Amino acid sequence: MKDIIVFVGPAGSGKSTLTASFGNWLEKETVFTVNYVNLDPGCEYTPYTPNFDVRCMVSTREIMKREKLGPNGAYLRSMDEIYRKRHEIVSSVNKLSGNFILVDTPGQMEIFIFKETGPALIELFKEIGRVVAVVVFDPTLASDASGYIVLNLLGIVVQLRLKVESLFVINKSDLLERKDSIELDALEELIKREPLGLMSDLALSCVDLVRKLSRASRIVFVSALRQFGLDQLYDLLHEVWCTCGDLT
Ligand SMILES: Nc1nc2c(ncn2[C@@H]2O[C@H](COP(=O)(O)OP(=O)(O)OP(=O)(O)O)[C@@H](O)[C@H]2O)c(=O)[nH]1
Numbered sequence: 001m002k003d004i005i006v007f008v009g010p011a012g013s014g015k016s017t018l019t020a021s022f023g024n025w026l027e028k029e030t031v032f033t034v035n036y037v038n039l040d041p042g043c044e045y046t047p048y049t050p051n052f053d054v055r056c057m058v059s060t061r062e063i064m065k066r067e068k069l070g071p072n073g074a075y076l077r078s079m080d081e082i083y084r085k086r087h088e089i090v091s092s093v094n095k096l097s098g099n100f101i102l103v104d105t106p107g108q109m110e111i112f113i114f115k116e117t118g119p120a121l122i123e124l125f126k127e128i129g130r131v132v133a134v135v136v137f138d139p140t141l142a143s144d145a146s147g148y149i150v151l152n153l154l155g156i157v158v159q160l161r162l163k164v165e166s167l168f169v170i171n172k173s174d175l176l177e178r179k180d181s182i183e184l185d186a187l188e189e190l191i192k193r194e195p196l197g198l199m200s201d202l203a204l205s206c207v208d209l210v211r212k213l214s215r216a217s218r219i220v221f222v223s224a225l226r227q228f229g230l231d232q233l234y235d236l237l238h239e240v241w242c243t244c245g246d247l248t
C-alpha cells in the first residue's frame with residue numbers, strides 16, 4: 001500500500017519547496033523510498049526531480065500558445081484537461097514503486113480545490129493508497145488571532161472539499177518569531193483583545209467550531225527552506241494514520 005501525501009495550499013505558500021525538503025528528510029531519516037509527483041501543469045521549475053510530471057500530458061504554457069489564452073484562462077483549461085486525463089495520470093502514479101508518493105499541486109489552490117479536478121484525483125488516489133492532504137499556509141495568517149482562525153477554517157474547507165484526512169502546516173516559520181500553535185483557550189482571550197468590533201462574536205463562534213473539529217486545530221510550524229519542523233510533520237502524519245486505524 002502506498003502512502004500518498006498531497007501538498008495543497010495558497011499560491012506561493014511553499015508547496016513545491018516543502019515537497020522537496022520533506023522528501024529529502026524522509027530519504028535521510030527513514031528507511032523508506034520516496035517518489036515525487038508534479039501535478040502543476042503551469043510550473044516552470046520543480047525543486048525536486050519528478051518521477052511523474054503532469055506536464056508531459058498537459059502543459060499550461062502550450063495551451064496559452066495553442067489557444068491564445070492568458071495565464072488564468074490557460075490554467076483553467078489545463079485543469080479541464082487534467083480532469084479528462086485523470087485515470088491515465090493516476091495509473092502512471094500507481095506504477096511508481098516508492099513507499100511514499102509526495103504530490104505537489106497547482107500554484108492556485110482554488111482551481112485545484114474548487115473545480116472538480118482536485119477532488120476527483122484524490123478519489124482515484126484513495127483507490128491506490130492511503131492519502132493524506134497537507135495544507136500548507138504562508139505565515140502571514142498566523143500573525144494574529146483572527147488570522148489564525150481564518151487559517152483553521154480554510155484548512156477545514158479544504159478537508160471537506162477533498163474529503164480526505166488533512167493536516168495543516170504553517171511554512172516559512174523561519175520568518176516568524178513565535179513558532180508554536182496557539183492554544184484555543186488562549187486564542188479566545190487574544191480575540192477578545194483584538195479591535196474586531198462587531199466581528200468579535202463571529203470570531204469567537206468560529207473558535208468554537210474549530211474546537212469541535214479537534215484534529216484541524218493541530219498545526220505544525222515548519223520551514224521548508226531552513227528544514228525544521230519536518231520531524232513534527234512526520235509525527236503528525238503518523239498520528240493521522242494511527243487514528244484512522246491504518247498504521248502498519
Ligand atoms: N523564508 C522561507 N521561504 C520559503 C520557504 N519555503 C518556500 N519559500 C520560498 O517561497 C517561494 C515560493 O515557494 P514555492 O515552493 O515555489 O511555493 P509554491 O506554493 O509551490 O508556489 P506556487 O506553486 O507558485 O503557488 C520561493 O521563493 C521559496 O524559496 C520557507 O520555509 N521559508
Ligand SMILES: [Mg+2]
Pocket residue numbers: 015016017040043104105106107
Ligand atoms: Mg509550486
